Amino acid sequence: MAESNEFHLSFSRIAIYDNCPMRYKFIYVDKLSTMPRGYFSFGSTIHKVLEIFYHPDKNFIKQKRPPLEYLMELLDEHWISEGYKGGEEERARKEAIDLLKKIYRENIFGFSPAYEVEKNFSFNLDKFKVIGRIDRIDKVGDVYKIIDYKTNRVLPKFFREIDLLQPIIYYIAGKEALHLPKIETVSLLFVRYNKEISFDLNDRLVEKGKEKIIRTGEQILANNFEPKVGKNCSTCEFRDICPAFKKTEQDEISLKAHS
Template identity: 30%
Template sequence: MRRLSSSSLKMYRRCPQQWKLKYVDRLPEAPKPFFNLGTAVHAALEAFYRGRVAGPPPLDEVLAAFREAFDPEAYPTEEETERRRADGLAMTRAFYEKHAAGFRPALAVEKHLFFEVEGVAFTGYVDRIDKLGEARIGIVDYKTGGSFDLDRVRTEPQLTLYQLGTEQKFGMDVGRLALYHVPSQTPFEVERHGEEQVERVRGMVREAARGIEAGAFEPKPGHHCRWCDFRPFCPAFADEYPENWLQEPSPPAPTHAEAAALADRYGELKAREKELSRELAEVRERLEAFFEATGERAASGAGYRVKASRKEEWRIGDDEALRELLEPLGLWERVLTTRVDWRRKAALAEDAELPEEVREACRELASRKVTWRLTPGEVEGEGDSEE
């Protein structure tokens, strides 16, 4: 069964047909401009916490993260764009003013989780995970829409799923769950969800999994249909869109003889794919050797020209040695999220805020890793100038 998320579970429970049209038939959805503001505010709050141990970045940096993520094309009029932009900047600034002074580093932000509930694979992004004590964590989900109250926090399946997911992944107890209402800068917090709520959500998962596996995708019309992009393709509204329901029948399934031919063709193509990948790897290796040896960044043949770009980074493999080096200096947390992060480790080797001897010691633990990006393009003929 496909991996679920809290929002796809919610969709299946609201309308199984809508779930099918989105996840099985993969019908495209209309752009949702109202999500744009929330996305940009989330990006700003992520910038506020990400990689920060000593304190938050300057306000300008956080506002810049908002501006970068804000899409001015998302709104129908310039007036609305400006109003939304001003709302988002005001929310971001208010968050900064409230939290910068007593800044507490986050254990992780925008944490991508993969976990299982009742044998069903789940995925989700947790906006923020805070460390509450030795082995306890707090989960925070930002909300930028309308108001709500504590009852929602007590019964929100998304929070229950994140509680199960983080505990499963990190072996730490969740001590606090919060929905943070950004427009009013109000955290709505409860202690961990108890057994009754956990069992309620487990039941929802079991029921949805059974329905999906059995192909139960009946439409459930209701007020939510007003916002459903799939209405023209929904059997419950077939009368309104007859043109979509008088289509050519789909071609019949292949016969046994056709399937035998398809099996042969598939096998041949897979074998060729294997052979081609092997050859591609060899050719790539030879080209990289050429670029490395000559310092050149393009090679042209009769039909193709391959451009190359080179990236070289530090990679520190020995986490234990690094921990021994950094912990006494109070710097170990700099490379931690909820696990040791290789990008943060790599950045240590050139981090200007660290004493040179620490940088040097990090470099001694590291090796240089070279990655190439090769981009072929067809040769366009005479007069095609070098870049």
């Protein structure tokens, strides 16, 4: 297959494949470009601001800066305008300011800089290379906390198998690639709510996660790119060129014409 020379897996690749293998093919095999989206820009901006704010050397304490002013300055400096339409950007900017003010209010007392931020990792599993980047690692005493930022508008009510895979990958990476001696928690921090959800990862879940990674890798290598037509299609940028979506649309039209 076209991407075999550089083939690797990551959580986002596996999640895209899980969502729709055909969309995975469009992005990673056919290498079609994806449309910039406002919510991706929003997420990248907030990640960058928090990366610097919690950075072991660039945090406001080391920089001797008033924290709220520093947060707002970082927001200006790292704001990404790509992908917003109409008045969306202005609204998003206001949301980002509110979100950072909330983070400031709720975290500033007892603030501790991270042990590491934006930590790249790579590990081998079966014949697959898995890569990724951890947003933040905190160290409290001799234990480590792995944190991933989420900018979702809505707090999830439950976690699907695929959602659990990200903390599992980070847990494996923390142990096997970064050699952190004692991982206390792996958490998703929903920054709009300042709510941290930690996962109790036992050996069984880790094994299941590993099986999922290997299974997905095998399916990709076998060129299994079956489309998953469904609600995902409403936000898919490849609808106009996707034969499966077009066929479903045509089937629906002819069904309506005959009813």
